[in-house]
Amino acid sequence: AALARALDTSTARYGLIGRSPALLQALGELERVSQSQATVLLLGESGTGKELFARAVHLASGRHDQPFIKVNCSAIPDTLFESELFGYERGAFTGANTARAGWFEQANGGTIFLDEIGELPLAMQSKLLRTLQEGTLVRLGGTRELKVNVRLVAATNRDLARDVQAGQFRQDLYYRLNVIPIRLPSLRERREDIRALALHFVNRANQAHERNVHLAPEAMARLEAHDWPGNIRELGNLIERLVLLTDHTRVTAVALERFMPESLTPLPATEPPPALPLPAGNVREYQSARSHSPQALQDALARHQGNQTQAAQSLGLTLRQFSYRLRKAGLR
Numbered sequence: 001a002a003l004a005r006a007l008d009t010s011t012a013r014y015g016l017i018g019r020s021p022a023l024l025q026a027l028g029e030l031e032r033v034s035q036s037q038a039t040v041l042l043l044g045e046s047g048t049g050k051e052l053f054a055r056a057v058h059l060a061s062g063r064h065d066q067p068f069i070k071v072n073c074s075a076i077p078d079t080l081f082e083s084e085l086f087g088y089e090r091g092a093f094t095g096a097n098t099a100r101a102g103w104f105e106q107a108n109g110g111t112i113f114l115d116e117i118g119e120l121p122l123a124m125q126s127k128l129l130r131t132l133q134e135g136t137l138v139r140l141g142g143t144r145e146l147k148v149n150v151r152l153v154a155a156t157n158r159d160l161a162r163d164v165q166a167g168q169f170r171q172d173l174y175y176r177l178n179v180i181p182i183r184l185p186s187l188r189e190r191r192e193d194i195r196a197l198a199l200h201f202v203n204r205a206n207q208a209h210e211r212n213v214h215l216a217p218e219a220m221a222r223l224e225a226h227d228w229p230g231n232i233r234e235l236g237n238l239i240e241r242l243v244l245l246t247d248h249t250r251v252t253a254v255a256l257e258r259f260m261p262e263s264l265t266p267l268p269a270t271e272p273p274p275a276l277p278l279p280a281g282n283v284r285e286y287q288s289a290r291s292h293s294p295q296a297l298q299d300a301l302a303r304h305q306g307n308q309t310q311a312a313q314s315l316g317l318t319l320r321q322f323s324y325r326l327r328k329a330g331l332r
Helices: 002-009 021-033 050-059 078-086 122-134 160-165 171-177 187-209 217-225 231-245 253-257 294-303 308-314 319-328
Strands: 040-043 068-072 111-115 151-156 180-183
Touching (some): 021 180, 021 187, 050 111, 078 122, 160 171, 294 319
16 A cells, blocks of 8 residues: 555656556566666567666666766667767778767766667677677777776667577677566556556647647547557657647547557458469468467477477468467467
């Protein structure tokens, strides 16, 4: 009861809104490791609030009064990664008229957050690994090593273990990053928080755009029933669009419906498309999406040590059909 009252009086911890068990579990894991210097890897779908969680790691640590530097790896061209992360000396390249400290130097003593780290080029992965292991870096065009004391928080929505198997991500760097993995729950797993999040976004949009919009109870229920494939980011964008474009101060479920995103799940075709003629023996017999049980899919994967291509072939399916059935069954 005391915990419930405390949560009611504080709607947001570290800027993270909600009190669902899934969110509280992730927050509990975060707080238990925040005082250590170990690397934290945030895993989860896009739009689940990885930057807020990374900042929470920083705020809960002993480095909270030091710099917090965030870097989006997917927004940096391959040719600029080294100079952006590690800096450069004067004359290192055309236009380098002065020396510049990179993001790691600027985060010295604090925390650096590398978002979308799965987009890091292979050539840069080895340099990042060296910096993490030795605590040193060399600026582009420089000759001397610089010591840095930085706590790394990384995030990705990709399956890095699969990227390692495909040769797209270094195995040694993966092990170095995967010291403390924390999985962030999707909005589907924390529906209890949708109401609090929606009210937060409505209040913020009302203040920003000088409006006085509020949601009727049935409109709030409609939001809670939606799956939100884009997670919190999608919910926030929808609320802002609604506040700007709605014609009424009180938004009902009917008025909300025109702002709701359409389902991204393809509808089944009424009849199968005409197939191109194939040589005899190459025509694959049609099988429905529920042709194999989840247990059959798991058994096939176990028999072939997780190789989806071989597992699919053993069941008479294409790799695409097999992957689709895995997703439908909630298996990864």
